[in-house]
Amino acid sequence: MTQSPDQRRVPVLTWHGYNVFGNTYETNDLIAFAEDLRTIQGSGFAVVPLVDVARWARGEHVGFAQCGRPVVALSCDDGTDYDWRDVQHPVHGSQTSFASSMRAFHTQQPGAQPALTMTSFVIASPGARRQIDAGAMQAQGALNDDWWQPANASGLITVESHGWDHNHPTVKPVVQRDQRTGDFFAVDAFAECDMHVRAASQFIESKSGRKPPLFAYPWTQASAYMRNEYMPAHAEANGVVAAFGGESGYITKDSDRWCLPRFVFGPDWKSKEGLQDLLRGALSP
Numbered sequence: 001m002t003q004s005p006d007q008r009r010v011p012v013l014t015w016h017g018y019n020v021f022g023n024t025y026e027t028n029d030l031i032a033f034a035e036d037l038r039t040i041q042g043s044g045f046a047v048v049p050l051v052d053v054a055r056w057a058r059g060e061h062v063g064f065a066q067c068g069r070p071v072v073a074l075s076c077d078d079g080t081d082y083d084w085r086d087v088q089h090p091v092h093g094s095q096t097s098f099a100s101s102m103r104a105f106h107t108q109q110p111g112a113q114p115a116l117t118m119t120s121f122v123i124a125s126p127g128a129r130r131q132i133d134a135g136a137m138q139a140q141g142a143l144n145d146d147w148w149q150p151a152n153a154s155g156l157i158t159v160e161s162h163g164w165d166h167n168h169p170t171v172k173p174v175v176q177r178d179q180r181t182g183d184f185f186a187v188d189a190f191a192e193c194d195m196h197v198r199a200a201s202q203f204i205e206s207k208s209g210r211k212p213p214l215f216a217y218p219w220t221q222a223s224a225y226m227r228n229e230y231m232p233a234h235a236e237a238n239g240v241v242a243a244f245g246g247e248s249g250y251i252t253k254d255s256d257r258w259c260l261p262r263f264v265f266g267p268d269w270k271s272k273e274g275l276q277d278l279l280r281g282a283l284s285p
Contacts, residue, residue: 007064009250009282010053012073012262013275017082017098018137019266020089028092030082032265034101037116039272041109043279045072049158050119051213054242057255067114070282075244075262077162077216079122079129081142084151090138099156117155121162121216121244122148124200128165128174135170148208160214161204161240163196167218184221193230198238217245222259231258250282 013036019029026032040047046067053073055061064071076083076098084099096104102116122145123129129143137143151157165171169182175195180186187193197215205211215235217226222245231243235258242257248268249261269275 007070007282009252009284010056010064010071010073011250011278011282012050012053012075012244012260013278014075014077014262014264015098016077016080016265018078018080018142020082020092020095023092025272026270028095029265030095030098030101033098034096034104035272036265036275037101037105039275040072040279043276045070045279046114047071047116048073048114049117050075050160051158051241053251054214054257054260057251057253057260058241058257059253070279072279072282074116074118075121075216076118077121078166079120079143079145079148079159079162080137081140081144081147083118083120084147084157087140087142090140099151099154102156115155117158119158119160119214120151121160121214122204123162123164123166124203125165125171128168128171131171132166132168136168145207148204152208152210159204159208159210160212160216161197161200162216163218164200164203165196184218185223188223188225190230193226194234197230197235197240201238201240211239213239213241215240215243217243217259220245220247220262222246227256227259 015029015033021027046069048071050073081087086097087095089095133143148159152159165174167174167176167181167184175192176186244260246259246261248263251260269278
């Protein structure tokens with residue numbers, strides 16, 4: 001693809017490590033990720049940290065011309081062990097983590113610059129993670145926080161916040177005052193938002209050694225109150241510089257920094273060709 005030092009649209013790509021329904025590209029986010037890394041490189045894109053893209057959208061980062069190539073950022077949601085360590089899936093066998101795929105890529109492409117990096121948005125509450133694992137992940141024991149600190153120290157994966165309990169239907173009780181689960185739009189009061197942002201951030205920092213500056217709304221859903229009132233007034237005081245959610249799309253300097261868009265594997269691309277099309281779209285005028 002054409003070099004684009006003045007890129008105006010940055011794609012953020014997202015996978016879910018626990019989406020293992022088979023061992024093919026179409027049925028396994030981990031397998032897709034490993035192949036997508038090769039597509040990204042073959043398309044002439046450089047991978048940059050997601051926090052740099054957020055700061056660029058805020059006008060605090062001069063841009064990515066120094067990369068000499070168009071750029072993309074990588075993220076994954078929910079903070080399952082599949083992000084960091086290889087896991088034995090109960091049905092589909094041994095699975096290669098996002099981190100292992102990045103290490104392998106670095107080995108195959110020595111000296112590649114900039115080095116690959118990925119952002120993992122993790123669920124803070126230990127109790128919620130235990131219930132989600134038991135109720136939605138076949139009790140794999142794969143929602144741990146013991147890897148958060150080594151991940152942050154590795155340069156491969158940076159741990160950020162996905163809120164307190166995901167308002168997940170398998171969790172009881174949840175922060176949401178009426179126990180309306182499975183819908184993050186229902187999180188629309190100060191105390192609820194504060195638990196998902198401030199309290200979650202404090203817990204993640206205690207386990208990871210770093211205060212997370214990024215937040216991702218579960219299911220990409222942000223209530224009008226959380227997006228337009230709580231975040232602008234209170235998030236920055238808790239160290240948050242941007243939040244991700246909303247519809248699929250490219251990030252530009254005009255994007256709402258409290259609801260920055262991303263693309264998700266499956267809904268937004270399902271093949272190498274689909275990813276190539278998405279990357280080409282980043283270079284449109």
